[in-house]
Amino acid sequence: MQAPFSTASVAIEDSGRVQYAAEEQGKPPVAEEARVTPEKALELKQLLLSNGFMNLNAAYEDESLADATTYQISVNFGEATKTVVCKGSCPNEFKEVEDKVRELWGREIVEVGV
Structure with missing residues (x-):
């Protein structure tokens, strides 16, 4: 039996260019691009510098989780x-940045729950 597996990345540049790449087991890779205003990209940068990230x-x-x-x-x-890696319970500063990235991308980011 194989567990579901996926990876996804979102890259946001100062110019407002947003790149998304995803791979899910058994599916072809996905690569997409979008744009946000440079002002929106600056909002992310300001959050990163001001919220403690x-x-x-x-x-x-979270070592108590067998899978997360x-x-x-x-x-x-x-x-x-x-670089900050988070498995299980994430600090608020991390979640705020994650939420802003999701907002700027504006589309689904692949996740596989086990």
Whole structure:
């Protein structure tokens, strides 16, 4: 028996370009692109700098969960990169950024629950 498996990524550039890529087991890969205004992209950057995301630990994992969706948010500001991985219970700062990314993409982001 194989467990469902998927990966998805959303990249948002300062210019407002939004790229989405997804792979689900047994389905062809998906690659889509959209645009938001540069002002909307700036809202995400301002949130990242003001809500404490940049001070989060590198990983949050609920060890009591046998299986859970894992999320990763990576941010590039010039030479600086910040990556936070979250499995299970995520800090509010992480969830706020995740919600903003979902808002800017404006479409479904593939997730597979087990």
